[in-house]
Amino acid sequence: MTEMADANVLREKYLRDGMLPTIFCNGCGHGVAVDYTLRAIEELEIDIDTIALASGIGCSSRIPGYINADGLHTTHGRALSLATGIKAANPELNVIVFTGDGDCTGIGGNHFIHAARRNIDMTVILLNNFIYGMTGGQLAPTAPLGSIATTAPYGNIEQAFNISELATALGAAYVARWPIFYPYQPIKSIKDGLQNKGFALIELMSPCPTAYGRRNKLGKIDALWTWYEDNTILIEEYEKIMNYGTDDEKEKVKQMFQIGVFQNEVKAGFFEEYEKMVERLIERDDAKGGGK
Amino acid sequence: MRYERDPERIRRVLGEKVQFIQGDMAVTYGALLAGVSFFGGYPITPASEVAEGAARLMPRVKGTFIQMEDEIGSIGAVIGAAWAGAKAMTATSGPGFSLMMENYGYAIMTETPCVIANVQRTGPSTGQPTLGAQGDMMQARWGSHGDMTAIALAPSTVQESLDMAIDAFNLSEKYRHPVCLMTDGEVGHLREKVVIPDEDEMELIDRVPATVPKEEFLPFTNSQTRDSKVPDFPTFGSGYRTYVTGLTHNKKGFPATDKQKDHEELIRRIISKIEDDREALTDLEEIQLDDAEIALVTYGASARPSETAVQIAREKGIKVGMLRMRITWPFPIKQVNELSKKVNKIIVPEMNLGQMVHPITEYAAKDCEIVLAPKVGGEMHLPVELVEILEANL
Ligand SMILES: Cc1ncc(C[n+]2csc(CCOP(=O)(O)OP(=O)(O)O)c2C)c(N)n1
Numbered sequence: 001m002t003e004m005a006d007a008n009v010l011r012e013k014y015l016r017d018g019m020l021p022t023i024f025c026n027g028c029g030h031g032v033a034v035d036y037t038l039r040a041i042e043e044l045e046i047d048i049d050t051i052a053l054a055s056g057i058g059c060s061s062r063i064p065g066y067i068n069a070d071g072l073h074t075t076h077g078r079a080l081s082l083a084t085g086i087k088a089a090n091p092e093l094n095v096i097v098f099t100g101d102g103d104c105t106g107i108g109g110n111h112f113i114h115a116a117r118r119n120i121d122m123t124v125i126l127l128n129n130f131i132y133g134m135t136g137g138q139l140a141p142t143a144p145l146g147s148i149a150t151t152a153p154y155g156n157i158e159q160a161f162n163i164s165e166l167a168t169a170l171g172a173a174y175v176a177r178w179p180i181f182y183p184y185q186p187i188k189s190i191k192d193g194l195q196n197k198g199f200a201l202i203e204l205m206s207p208c209p210t211a212y213g214r215r216n217k218l219g220k221i222d223a224l225w226t227w228y229e230d231n232t233i234l235i236e237e238y239e240k241i242m243n244y245g246t247d248d249e250k251e252k253v254k255q256m257f258q259i260g261v262f263q264n265e266v267k268a269g270f271f272e273e274y275e276k277m278v279e280r281l282i283e284r285d286d287a288k289g290g291g292k
Numbered sequence: 293m294r295y296e297r298d299p300e301r302i303r304r305v306l307g308e309k310v311q312f313i314q315g316d317m318a319v320t321y322g323a324l325l326a327g328v329s330f331f332g333g334y335p336i337t338p339a340s341e342v343a344e345g346a347a348r349l350m351p352r353v354k355g356t357f358i359q360m361e362d363e364i365g366s367i368g369a370v371i372g373a374a375w376a377g378a379k380a381m382t383a384t385s386g387p388g389f390s391l392m393m394e395n396y397g398y399a400i401m402t403e404t405p406c407v408i409a410n411v412q413r414t415g416p417s418t419g420q421p422t423l424g425a426q427g428d429m430m431q432a433r434w435g436s437h438g439d440m441t442a443i444a445l446a447p448s449t450v451q452e453s454l455d456m457a458i459d460a461f462n463l464s465e466k467y468r469h470p471v472c473l474m475t476d477g478e479v480g481h482l483r484e485k486v487v488i489p490d491e492d493e494m495e496l497i498d499r500v501p502a503t504v505p506k507e508e509f510l511p512f513t514n515s516q517t518r519d520s521k522v523p524d525f526p527t528f529g530s531g532y533r534t535y536v537t538g539l540t541h542n543k544k545g546f547p548a549t550d551k552q553k554d555h556e557e558l559i560r561r562i563i564s565k566i567e568d569d570r571e572a573l574t575d576l577e578e579i580q581l582d583d584a585e586i587a588l589v590t591y592g593a594s595a596r597p598s599e600t601a602v603q604i605a606r607e608k609g610i611k612v613g614m615l616r617m618r619i620t621w622p623f624p625i626k627q628v629n630e631l632s633k634k635v636n637k638i639i640v641p642e643m644n645l646g647q648m649v650h651p652i653t654e655y656a657a658k659d660c661e662i663v664l665a666p667k668v669g670g671e672m673h674l675p676v677e678l679v680e681i682l683e684a685n686l
Contacts, residue, residue: 016535018546049531052376065535065547070528072375073537074368075398081332081365085372085380086528088330088356091293093376093529111368114361271356275293278351285304285352 010038014048016068023062027213027221029180029206030060030127034067036204037096037125040190052093054083056103059134060127060206063098077108080115083122091271094194095122101142102132105161109141116170119198121269125190126201127180128163129208137211148215164203168262173198173269175262179205179228182259189261198269205232205257235260295329295354295378299491305352309488315453315479316383318486319409320345322457323381325489326496328407329355330373330380332366334388337421338477339411342383363388367395367408374404375536377527379461381407385477386415389428389435397436398538399470400562403512403523405499407460409473411480414670423670424477426592426643430650432472433621441563443573444472444621446592450484456618458489462497463573467566468522474620476643478593478672502526506533512558513543521565567622575618576627580606584613586682587635589628589652591617594641594673601678612682623651632656637685641665641673661685 024031041048053071055061056079064071074082079097087095104112104126115122131149132138139149139156142163147156164177174196176189186204193200205228213219218227233241233256241253268276302324313321319342323331331350333343343359350357356373360366366382373380384392389410399406410432414425432444443463447453453475464471502509502524504516511534514521526532539547540555548554566573579602581587590598595616605612615631617624628651632638638660640649649664656662665681667673 016533018544019535049533050529052528054372065537068533070375070526070533071535072372072402073535073539074371075394075538078364078368078395081360081368082372082375084358084360084365085330085332085369085374085378086376087372088358088369089295089373089376089378089380090529110361111365114365271293274351274356278293278354281352282354285301289304 005039005042007035010035010042014038014041014068015066019065022066023059025210027207027209028059029129029204030063032180033098033125033127033204033206034063036186037190038067039187040194043187044191044194046094046194050092050094052086052095053098054079054086054095055098056100056108057134058100058103058132060098060100061103077103077106078111079103080108080111080124084115084120087120087122087271091121097122097124099124099126100133101126101128101130101163102140105163106141113166113170116167116172116199116201118270119171119173119267121197121199121271123190123193123200124202126163126203127206128203129206129212131208131212133208133211137215147212164201164262167201172201172263173265173267174200177203177205177257177259177262179232179259180207181228192264197272198265198267232257232259234258235262293354295356297327298353302353303488305349306488311486311488312483313450313486314341315447315450315475315482316341316411317345318450318453319383319457319473319475320349321486321488322454323407323461324349324353325494326379326458326461328379328381328461330370330378331355331357331382332360332369332373332380333382334360334363334366334384336385336388338413338424338480339383339385339388339409341480342409342411363391364395367392367399370406371395371399371402371404374406375528377529379405379465381409383409383411385411385413386419386428387417389431393431393435396470397438397440400436400440401538402536403468403562404470405464405468406470407457407464407473408470409457409475412474412476414668420670422477424480424593424643424672425668425670426476426594426647429474429620429644429647432474439559439563441566442472442621443467443469443566443619444474445618446474446620447479448592448595448616449479450482451486452618453479454486454488458494458496462495465497465499466522468499468525469566474592476593499525502530502532506531510543511545512541514561521561521568570622570625573619573622574624574627576624577616577618579614579616581613581615581631583611584635585611586637586639586685587631588612588614588639588641588678589617589631590614590641591620591648594643597673597675597678598641600675601682604675604679605682608679610682610686620648623655625655628652629655629657632660635660637661637663639663639665639681639685641667641678643667643672
């Protein structure tokens with residue numbers, strides 16, 4: 001672990017002053033994700049001018065505005081497709097996407113599953129707050145059963161998306177999930193994601209006291225801590241219990257969010273494979289004088 | 293791998309200078325010649341051949357082709373690629389064009405140069421997938437929510453499909469605006485002779501890159517280096533650290549969502565950078581208009597039977613001529629108005645139930661009668677049908 005950089009130094013170096021203060025409410029986790037990302041960039045010594053940010057629409061998608069780098073704040077759900085184009089046109093850019101659970105897996109679900117399946121080389125930082133925050137608390141596809149939302153006033157009866165498991169099943173090269181409260185692990189995961197050659201998803205569980213917490217008795221910090229304690233479990237512990245635990249213990253952990261690194265593979269990203277194909281074709285064309 | 297336009301390689305990959313090809317393929321050829329380096333597409337009849345051509349040819353000129361998951365993703369990837377420096381395009385037809393509308397508006401609002409080829413088929417909905425139509429002309433003009441303007445070209449031949457693909461890129465680069473190449477199932481699936489232009493027979497326009505010092509650069513206002521309402525382009529990765537948003541933004545690109553003045557100034561500039569240049573963006577063909585008493589005003593596929601109808605009618609002694617719009621948007625207000633003062637009647641043959649007839653009616657002199665001659669259902673007008681309409685309107 002390198003020494004942590006001073007927050008003021010990071011602010012000075014990376015934030016876009018004219019855009020501050022952020023739109024984030026008190027107790028929102030999204031700003032912490034900015035901090036983690038900047039620390040990862042700083043620790044890896046990545047030149048900010050080699051970074052291109054993209055986002056969709058939502059509170060979480062406002063993040064590229066606050067970081068003084070090239071950034072596309074796009075349409076709701078479409079960030080991953082625009083990010084795909086950025087990477088295609090300039091594979092030397094480090095593409096980082098900020099997105100919300102609604103943005104990425106609600107309206108943008110189709111782009112998400114295909115960007116992961118294609119293993120497009122980009123780092124996706126998904127802020128999962130179980131709710132449509134920006135629009136005031138409507139039901140998200142990630143809301144746990146029973147959640148209260150303005151459009152689910154009698155409690156959510158839909159099964160929720162498990163985003164990290166979905167990405168893992170799709171063959172994304174790197175997948176990790178952490179509550180935003182964990183101080184080091186998310187930074188390490190963002191670093192690993194940035195260094196991975198394929199599609200990296202870092203799902204950060206980020207509280208939304210205003211739109212989710214208030215309606216679901218999680219508006220106060222102590223209630224929130226207790227909720228996270230009761231509802232998350234490290235992947236390693238989960239597996240131990242599934243192997244050696246009692247039936248009761250197994251039933252209990254099945255209801256919990258596993259946290260940790262789900263997948264970490266070394267495999268060529270889409271554009272690396274594409275380039276190999278291009279080289280093969282160019283060689284073939286040049287060998288026969290390039291005729292049709 | 294970064295694309296660099298290699299004229300020799302492009303021509304080697306395209307092959308013979310004179311070929312007999314489909315309109316769709318001609319679009320791909322034109323795009324390659326223009327230096328397209330990114331194509332994101334999704335299959336749809338009658339436009340699939342444009343993407344298939346791109347899939348086959350683009351990697352061989354070091355360009356990138358991706359079949360995206362849908363048309364929303366296709367235009368999304370195109371816009372992203374444009375910001376990272378690519379000349380980028382997609383091709384689609386009716387249902388896909390509808391899906392693209394939100395990001396079409398995003399491209400307009402963010403002043404992103406890109407090309408959308410729409411090989412029109414009948415609609416609404418799935419309509420007649422294999423058959424041509426001209427039903428999306430108004431969608432190209434007004435398809436996004438909010439205030440907008442459009443640049444749209446309508447080829448009538450396979451050669452024009454190639455030439456106008458080049459023009460479409462040039463205009464998108466010049467004005468930093470998405471350009472619609474409004475071809476259709478008839479021209480798209482037609483096979484005709486094309487002549488591939490040599491390098492010195494083509495003019496290529498590239499967006500003007502940002503060069504002013506970074507601290508002074510304003511990405512969303514009049515150019516700081518030229519007398520132009522089109523700002524210079526800060527390609528991603530070039531150090532300008534530009535924030536691009538579809539929200540109403542100020543000159544710096546920062547959201548100004550509650551500022552009336554910023555919004556009005558932005559939208560008026562985006563519209564007027566094109567509409568101020570209406571004359572330069574007028575591209576018309578005039579046929580036998582000198583002594584004409586009645587005129588056909590046409591574009592795209594419906595210009596083909598119209599031209600034959602003019603010949604037949606002339607042989608019958610009818611004083612008819614034809615005005616063909618190669619560029620339909622911005623609309624040639626002045627020329628249509630002048631024509632309407634010269635002739636007694638204007639006939640508008642369209643493969644829809646009336647679209648371009650509306651601006652024609654709006655801008656024609658009030659004493660010139662405008663007669664719509666529609667044909668829908670995937671069949672082109674027969675020249676004799678148009679002659680009959682002419683005779684009935686003498
Ligand atoms: C096409 C479209 N539909 C709906 C909206 C309205 N909208 C804006 S943000 C948002 C939800 C964002 O939720 P999420 O992605 O979870 O982000 P959060 O605000 O919670 O961080 C919605 C529905 C929109 N902008 N565009």
